[in-house]
Amino acid sequence: MADTDGLLDARTFTGGERPATGFHVKGAHAQDWGLQNRLARIFRPDNGRTVMLAFDHGYFLGPMAGLERIDTNIAPLVPQADAIMMTRGALRTSIPSHSTAGVVLRASGGPSVLRDLSDEHIAIDIEDAVRLNAAALAIQVFIGGEHESRSVANLAKLVDAGQRHGVAVLGVTAVGKDMVRDARYFRLATRISAEMGAHIVKTYYVNEGFETVTASCPVPIIVAGGKKLPEIDALTMAYRSMQEGAAGVDMGRNIFQSDHPAAMLAAVRAVVHDDAKPEEAHELFRERSAGSAAS
Numbered sequence: 134m135a136d137t138d139g140l141l142d143a144r145t146f147t148g149g150e151r152p153a154t155g156f157h158v159k160g161a162h163a164q165d166w167g168l169q170n171r172l173a174r175i176f177r178p179d180n181g182r183t184v185m186l187a188f189d190h191g192y193f194l195g196p197m198a199g200l201e202r203i204d205t206n207i208a209p210l211v212p213q214a215d216a217i218m219m220t221r222g223a224l225r226t227s228i229p230s231h232s233t234a235g236v237v238l239r240a241s242g243g244p245s246v247l248r249d250l251s252d253e254h255i256a257i258d259i260e261d262a263v264r265l266n267a268a269a270l271a272i273q274v275f276i277g278g279e280h281e282s283r284s285v286a287n288l289a290k291l292v293d294a295g296q297r298h299g300v301a302v303l304g305v306t307a308v309g310k311d312m313v314r315d316a317r318y319f320r321l322a323t324r325i326s327a328e329m330g331a332h333i334v335k336t337y338y339v340n341e342g343f344e345t346v347t348a349s350c351p352v353p354i355i356v357a358g359g360k361k362l363p364e365i366d367a368l369t370m371a372y373r374s375m376q377e378g379a380a381g382v383d384m385g386r387n388i389f390q391s392d393h394p395a396a397m398l399a400a401v402r403a404v405v406h407d408d409a410k411p412e413e414a415h416e417l418f419r420e421r422s423a424g425s426a427a428s
């Protein structure tokens with residue numbers, strides 16, 4: 134029991150007009166404390182932005198280039214990431230449990246790259262996600278795909294489970310090979326995920342009208358890197374995404390398939406968190422990669 138002798142009277146009841154508890158993640162002001170806390174493990178409280186390192190590709194692609202050994206290729210990069218996105222198998226086997234990056238777990242799966250990728254199911258129980266201290270669960274949404282309806286239903290089920298346990302859900306916009314990747318499509322797909330309850334939506338950058346995608350989505354948009362590009366091009370895409378309203382990147386191949394993954398991750402961080410211009414970030418990449426085989 135606390136010592137109650139000499140207690141001071143409460144006397145400071147003012148402190149500015151805005152509530153001191155305003156929340157920094159778009160669309161999440163009405164969420165419960167636990168869910169907000171988990172979102173804050175992904176999006177930095179000082180600027181609402183995130184650099185998420187994605188290495189979940191093996192769940193349908195197997196050991197692709199750069200992901201042959203997650204323990205040696207990826208784990209050393211994790212301290213530089215605000216959040217990491219991977220399967221529970223990769224997390225348990227290959228990522229140190231003292232890592233402080235927000236954990237975003239891949240929660241859907243089923244088909245391999247040899248089959249119809251939209252034929253996915255929920256592939257994790259919320260109880261295991263909580264056991265793994267997940268901040269969010271990521272699920273693919275195939276708008277216009279063969280199994281569109283089931284993928285939307287999967288998202289809704291995961292949102293129900295996430296709301297019950299205070300775990301956020303990331304809706305991943307999946308684009309089929311034959312689909313047009315334009316702002317109109319991404320407005321449709323991202324908005325559907327947000328309306329179904331996703332707390333974060335991932336999509337691709339488009340050169341024309343990307344700001345209409347971010348403006349019409351009521352939750353944060355993060356941008357996938359896509360196929361490996363020259364570093365300056367990937368940094369330019371990240372820069373434009375941020376300037377046009379994205380809250381961060383969820384980047385995989387453009388980091389782990391770079392000859393200098395750590396240097397590239399540092400350059401991406403400069404773009405996302407410091408508003409570095411692509412050329413400045415590329416200079417940082419060159420400095421950090423100079424003289425080392427793979428850093």
Ligand code: R5P
Pocket residue numbers: 187188189190218305357358359360383384385386387
């Ligand atoms: C697809 O396999 C995953 O959702 C990836 O995490 C996502 O596409 C981001 O990775 P990348 O930057 O390589 O496209």
